[in-house]
Amino acid sequence: MPSEHLPADPAQVSAADRRRWRRYLAAERREEYVYRSLARRREGEEREILLGLAEAEKRHQQHWVTLLRAAGEPERALPRPGIGARILVLLGRVFGSVLVLALAQTAESRSPYETDRDASAAMAADERIHGEVVRALAQRGRNRISGSFRAAIFGMNDGLVSNLALILGVGAAGLATGEVLITGLAGLLAGALSMAAGEFISVRSQRELLEASTPDPAAQQALPALDVDANELALVYRARGETPGEAEEHARRTLARVAAPDASHERAPSPHAHGAYEEIGTGLGAAGSSFLFFASGALIPVLPYLFGLEGAAAVIVALVAVGVALTVTGAVVGILSGTPPLLRALRQLGIGYGAALVTYLLGLLFGVNLA
Structure with missing residues (x-):
């Protein structure tokens, strides 16, 4: 916690400062509560991302808690996640997480930390990154619906x-x-x-x-029978938009992989068509x-x-x-x-x-x- 943010004398802290710090703390605790609630209904990567965001919000909370305690604020006066957080979680259960994530994206993008004298530069930078993380998560939901x-x-x-x-x-x-x-x-x-x-x-x-535009998976079966020295595989990649040099290198790697298959080097299926269907x-x-x-x-x-x-x-x-x-x-x-x-x-x-x-x-x- 940056020491320069600690008040030297609690009496010098104005009532307006206390209210502002409590408001920020309430927002951080609300966001942590919402992210953890969404994480409980997710699995795998999305769950880990949401829990990571919740931990970051908890880290930000400690900044405002430290300031408020140093200013003589009693523990019982510190705000907790209120009815607003519970309403957001309920909206997520009824209408889907994309609505809550979209609201969170807007909130993260409007963070006042960049101009607040009591917020650190790292916290302001965190909020920018959080906004991009939530934007990406929300985009997944937008694609699904x-x-x-x-x-x-x-x-x-x-x-x-x-x-x-x-x-x-x-x-x-x-x-x-x-x-x-x-x-x-x-x-x-x-x-x-x-x-x-x-x-x-x-x-x-x-x-x-x-x-009609999706590559034919059956064409992969023809790769082992291609003449390594004379084939048109590079033309396929050029037709898909690669430069001649990129296409030649792509074709070379593909044929090398076919000649010496290794499960660790298998290319994952392109998600393009699936993503487009989903959208x-x-x-x-x-x-x-x-x-x-x-x-x-x-x-x-x-x-x-x-x-x-x-x-x-x-x-x-x-x-x-x-x-x-x-x-x-x-x-x-x-x-x-x-x-x-x-x-x-x-x-x-x-x-x-x-x-x-x-x-x-x-x-x-x-x-x-x-x-």
Whole structure:
């Protein structure tokens, strides 16, 4: 512990300093608690990484504990992991660790230690490295859910915006409440089926393209029969993007390994194709997510009409409900992507309301023309 950070006289430590140190200690203990809780639900490498992060946070805690004790702070006054840490762990159990890791990534990236006079330079550097570790862990989770998550978010937003726009448009054109309701339900079903079919075809086509581009494992069986002095193996590696020199050296090493096989020198299968499949997900998974979330989103602007509201009251309730849903989905995307959730939420809200406004104005125009 750097001695220059210890207060010479506890009486000289201000109440503001004590509060700041307690706040930092609380944050460090919360992060340790969360990392250890996540580690208990992991195995192997991810578990070791999370436990390593927890130990680092414990090391940082000792810095603030030392300062607080030197300033005369009683042990019972030192903060412990509170309800916020338990809520984060609960969110991880319900929604998956990627949500908690994304929040941790944001917290690590906003560490105030670089500008705080009482934090050491090593602690500030640690926080930067922690942010990159958590970013990498979160990326693993994002890769696992990205296919279905993309379909779910797109489906929800499309359902919210398209059905709100449809209802406002036909309502502005002069249709009766019952006709608006039927139109909204028809839009819900048609849109959900269309989105599911489109996602299934899109993901299946993408997977088929990847399969067509993935190296054929059976080609490995031909390697022992190649003429060492005259073969086209280097052309394979050049076609995959290597320079002539790199391709020749790669081919030489490959043939040498085939001639004298050694289990310790076996190359691991390339993870490229598997990782790509993991990122795009499965056709059925994407289709199911898209259908369910589009239907859920499209149902929200229809609810006021289902409950018997009419006219301006139904429109206002639909607008408010859709606005809340757009804000929530935008914030979730922001959190999971490690970007400011408020900006993402406002962007979603602006785009959704903008599309609805254009359709409403077109409905008014057509309604006037029909009249």
